[in-house]
Amino acid sequence: MHKGIFIGILILLVAVSCHSSPSEEGSVGELREAINTRLDKVEGDFAVAFRSMGAEPVTLLINEKETFHAASTMKTPVMIALYKQVAAGNIALDDSVKIVNEFKSIVDGSPYSMDLSVDSQEGLYGKIGQYSTYRELNFQMIMMSSNLATNILIDKLDAKKVTEAMRSLGAKDIEVLRGVEDLKAYEQGLSNTTTAYDLMLIMEAIAGGKAVSEEASLAMFEVLKAQHFNEIIPGQLPKNVTVAHKTGSITGVRHDSGIVELPDGRRYVLVLLSKNLKVPSEGIEAMADVSRMLYEYIKGKER
Known part of the structure; x- marks a missing residue:
C-alpha cells in the first residue's frame, strides 16, 4: 500500500475513534446492570419497564412479562x-x-x-x-x-x-x-x-394522546398528576419534574407506574413492580433509587 494512502487511512481511523461515543446498547446495558445490582440488595422480586418518548425511544426492560x-x-x-x-x-x-x-x-x-x-x-x-x-x-x-x-x-x-x-x-x-x-x-x-410491560403500554398510550383520544388522554394525565402517594417514582426526583402516576400496594407488594415529564418537555414512561417483599420500606427505597437512576440517565442525554 502506498505510504500516503496508509497514513490517510490511519488518520481517518483515529478521527472516527476519537469522535465515536459508546453505543446506546452498551449504555443501556450498563444502566440495566446497575439497576439489577441495586434491586438485588433487597429481598423480593421486581420488574422494570422503561421507555423514553420521542423519535428515537430508549427502552429498558427487566422481568417485564412476569405476572x-x-x-x-x-x-x-x-x-x-x-x-x-x-x-x-x-x-x-x-x-x-x-x-x-x-x-x-x-x-x-x-x-x-x-x-x-x-x-x-x-x-x-x-x-x-x-x-x-x-x-x-x-x-x-x-x-x-x-x-x-x-x-x-x-x-x-x-x-x-x-x-x-x-x-x-x-x-x-x-x-x-x-x-x-x-x-x-x-x-x-x-x-x-x-405485567410491567402492559402497564408501560397503557401509560404510553396516555402520554402519547392515544388512550381513547388526545383530549381524554390529557384529562387522564391531569388526574394522574394529582396522585397523593409519592414515595416511589417521584420520591427522589427534583420538585420541578412532573410525575403523573398510579401506585399500588398490598401485603409484600409495592408498585408505581407513570409518566415522567422533565422541565424541558421530554417525557418517559416508567413502571416499577415488586412482590414478596420481606421489608416493604426497603423495596420502596430501592425502587425510588432506580427511578432516580433512570431520570439522571435521561437528563444526561442530549435533547
Missing part, C-alpha cells in the same frame, strides 16, 4: 374504560352516581361490603346513600386510591369491558377481573393481575 398482583395499578385501566364510555356517549363525567357500599362477588353473586379500616379514602363512606359524579369518583379512585370509588365505577363499567379496553391498547396480559375486597374471589385465586 404480578395488580393491586391498585388496575385503577388506571378503570379510568381509561370510563373515558371510553364517555367518548361513546354512554355516560357523561358529570352524571350523578349513587354512593353505595354493597357489591356482588364474581364467584357466586353474594353481597359483600368494603371495610373502611383498609381503605385509603374515608370521605366517601360518610356519603353513602348520597350522590356523586363519575368525575369525582374517578378523581378519588386515582388520587387517593379509594377502593369504594373503584368498586362503584367497576360496578357501572363492567370489569370485562375494562379488560377489553386494555386489549385495544395492545396490553395482552393484564386482567381486571373484579373490584376490591372480593374475598371469595381472592380465596379462589381470582385476582387482578398485570
Whole structure:
C-alpha cells in the first residue's frame, strides 16, 4: 500500500475513534446492570419497564412479562374504560352516581361490603346513600386510591369491558377481573393481575394522546398528576419534574407506574413492580433509587 494512502487511512481511523461515543446498547446495558445490582440488595422480586418518548425511544426492560398482583395499578385501566364510555356517549363525567357500599362477588353473586379500616379514602363512606359524579369518583379512585370509588365505577363499567379496553391498547396480559375486597374471589385465586410491560403500554398510550383520544388522554394525565402517594417514582426526583402516576400496594407488594415529564418537555414512561417483599420500606427505597437512576440517565442525554 502506498505510504500516503496508509497514513490517510490511519488518520481517518483515529478521527472516527476519537469522535465515536459508546453505543446506546452498551449504555443501556450498563444502566440495566446497575439497576439489577441495586434491586438485588433487597429481598423480593421486581420488574422494570422503561421507555423514553420521542423519535428515537430508549427502552429498558427487566422481568417485564412476569405476572404480578395488580393491586391498585388496575385503577388506571378503570379510568381509561370510563373515558371510553364517555367518548361513546354512554355516560357523561358529570352524571350523578349513587354512593353505595354493597357489591356482588364474581364467584357466586353474594353481597359483600368494603371495610373502611383498609381503605385509603374515608370521605366517601360518610356519603353513602348520597350522590356523586363519575368525575369525582374517578378523581378519588386515582388520587387517593379509594377502593369504594373503584368498586362503584367497576360496578357501572363492567370489569370485562375494562379488560377489553386494555386489549385495544395492545396490553395482552393484564386482567381486571373484579373490584376490591372480593374475598371469595381472592380465596379462589381470582385476582387482578398485570405485567410491567402492559402497564408501560397503557401509560404510553396516555402520554402519547392515544388512550381513547388526545383530549381524554390529557384529562387522564391531569388526574394522574394529582396522585397523593409519592414515595416511589417521584420520591427522589427534583420538585420541578412532573410525575403523573398510579401506585399500588398490598401485603409484600409495592408498585408505581407513570409518566415522567422533565422541565424541558421530554417525557418517559416508567413502571416499577415488586412482590414478596420481606421489608416493604426497603423495596420502596430501592425502587425510588432506580427511578432516580433512570431520570439522571435521561437528563444526561442530549435533547
